[in-house]
Amino acid sequence: MDRQARVLVVAIVVSFIAFLDGAVINVALPSLAEELGGGLALQQWAVDAYLLTLGSLILLAGSLSDSYGRLRIIRIGLAGFAVTSVLCAIAPTGLFFVVSRAFQGAAGALLVPSSLALIVATFAPADQGRAIGRWTAWTTGAFLIGPLFGGLLVDLVSWRLVFWINLLPIAFALVLMHRLGRDEPNPDHERIDWLGAALGIVGLAGTVFALIEQGRFGWSSPVVFVPLVVGVLALVLFVLQERRTAQPMLPLTLFAARNFAMGNLATVFIYAAFSLGPFAMTIFLQEFGGFSATMAGLATLPPTIVLVLLGSRFGELSGRFGPRLFMTLGPIIVGVGYLLTLVVDEDFVYWWQFLPGVIVIGVGMAMTVAPLTSAILGAVEPSRAGIGSAVNNAVARIAGLIAIASISVIAGSQLDVDGYRRTALFVAVALVIGGAISWFGIRNPRLAPERAASA
Template identity: 85%
Template sequence: MDRTTRVLTVAIIVSFIAFLDGAVINVALPSIAEDLDGGLALQQWAVDAYLLTLGSLILLAGSLSDSFGRLRIIRIGLWGFAVTSVLCAIAPTGEFLIVSRALQGAAGALLVPSSLALIIATFAPAAQGHAIGRWTAWTTAAFLVGPLLGGVLVDLASWRLVFWINVLPIAVALVLMHPLGRDEPRTERVRIDWLGAALGVIGLAGTVFALIEQSRYGWASPVVAVPLVVGLVSLVLFVLQERRSRHPMLPLGLFGRRNFAAGNLATVFIYASFTLGPFAMTIFLQESGGLSATMAGLATLPPTIMLVLLGSRFGDLSGRLGPRLFMTAGPIIVGAGYLLTLAVQDAFVYWWQFLPGILVIGLGMAMTVAPLTAAILGAVDPVHAGIGSAVNNAVARIAGLVAVASIGVVAGSQLDVAGYRRTALAVAVSLVIGGLVSWFGIRNPHVEPVTDAPPATRV
């Protein structure tokens, strides 16, 4: 196995681990809530505690990756993810699980941006689209394996096993990384913006807490109002800090590049929908549709299968034709798929109420993911690949975080038929906006043909 193949394999497995956790958790939520005596709020926090630290620390992780080396940060993240997965698996209470999920998100923040930065720093620019397409297709296998495996584990054994399964791929990744050695020394170390990191965490934590708990306490309650105000003020101070800092955690200058700015704005709408849609769909299928965890996992598999089979193909097409068309049409097609699922009724029939829409969703997702990633990272210099990848991942995770936190505002207190319909409509609208942002904002870059020149290998 040559170095580029090994790097791509490691990047795929590392991201697979983080994505597997996100794919597995949705089918386990009803069992977790029942076992630990929680309702929709616990289900939201089981997802959002992870996304909160992942989204708020992923920018810091990008800076750490650029400063201390991608391989070193990945190794630290893998060990941290292993320990926190065990803590989640043995959680005796809902509060313990939420704290463990937050710690797990902190470890996960070290994985995805560093793995993508590893690809950008290793492959030549003309080959990056294809490599990212392969990365997208294979890491999406986590979403293929996750719901099915998670459903089987929940139905036949316990929801706790969905966290134990993280240990095996972590061990495989650590073994494969050994021949890659250490990162090349960097002459100039990036200074870390610790104040920005703290303000980002406080800002997101306060805002998300208010969005989730407002359904229980109401907006006027100090329990909700105080965290909301503190969170919003902290987010404003975060932006001001990033503007004045000599070494910002979020380099605002990156947004001066058109594709980077437009791509991240599109990511807000697209990935808010990519997170909220499956979250609502999986819970609805179990709690209102009457499906078991295993059957809910099977029912939501078609989009993942299509993404695995077609993701690299659309990545190749994007490399030749440019990402603009795919980033426009893909989200709109996904939105059309969610509109088709509005056919759901109290007398639930999967085959005609859900399946047609799910197939359309799969096609649109396959068109969207690889071109979106390639367009954004292609606008960043390789030396800043870590922070560029981290920014986009942070935008995606924070968008999903806020979307899930807001589900009570959209759906109400439960995901019955009416609640699901309102959620699916909101998801579709967000996706159409994301597609329009891509059309008006993205420009197809000039791509040099692939040559036999050796790729850059600095990681």
């Protein structure tokens, strides 16, 4: 195996680890809450503690990768992911588990941007598109096999095995990386925006804590009100810091490009729905539909299969005709899929109450994902594509984080039939808003003459 092939395999494996852990957790949530207690609040924190540190640190991780070397940051991330996976697996209490998940998200943040940067640094510009295409295809597999694989582990052994199993791909990646040697720090790196990173973490942590815990303590309680105020204030200070610092973690100048700004605004609503919908669906299937973890994984698999089969085709069509139409219709079709699931009742029958909507959801997702990415990255200069991608990735994950934190406000104390209906309706509305933003905000790039003629 030559160096380029080894780098590509390493990049795929380390990203696969981070994505798989995010995809597999939903099916483990009911078993986890049953053993450790905590109900819906623990289930929210099990997902959000990971997304909180992952989303808030992913931009900082990109800066660390550029400054101190991609291989070094990946090794640190893998070691941290291994240790925190063990801590999650042996967690004796819900609090211990949530704290471990937060540290696991921090380790995961070091993996994804560093793996993409490693590809860009290793492959010639002419070969990067193909390499990144392979990276995307393989890492998408994490979302394909994650729910089913996780369900089997939960049903056959324990939810704890979901975390023990992480050690195998981590060991494989470290062995592969041994032949790649070590990279040296960049002596010309820009100053890292530590203050911006700290403000972002405090801002997100405070607001997410308030959203999750308001169901137990109420909005007027100091336990909720104080973190909310501190969080909102920190987010305001974060924006001010990014405006004035010479080397911002989040370059606000990127948002001067219309498609980048509008694309990320659409991302907030679209990916909030993409995170909240499957979260609610998986818990509902297990706790009120009577599904095992494995069957819940299978039941929520069709959208990912459709996305894998049709996603590249819609990407090609978006390249020919522009992303605007697909970014408009795609989210609305996903919303229609969730509206179709509103027929659920106490006598739950998956085949006609859920499956038609689930398939429609998959078609809409396939129509949305690639055009959305191309619209946003196409709006920034090629030299800034890395930070543009990192910003959009962070926006998507933070949107999902806040959406899941808000589920108790939307659904109430449990995801019964009424709670699921309210959540599905909220998801559909968010998707329609995302589609509307795309229609009014996105502008199709002008095609070059030869491309326009071929289209």
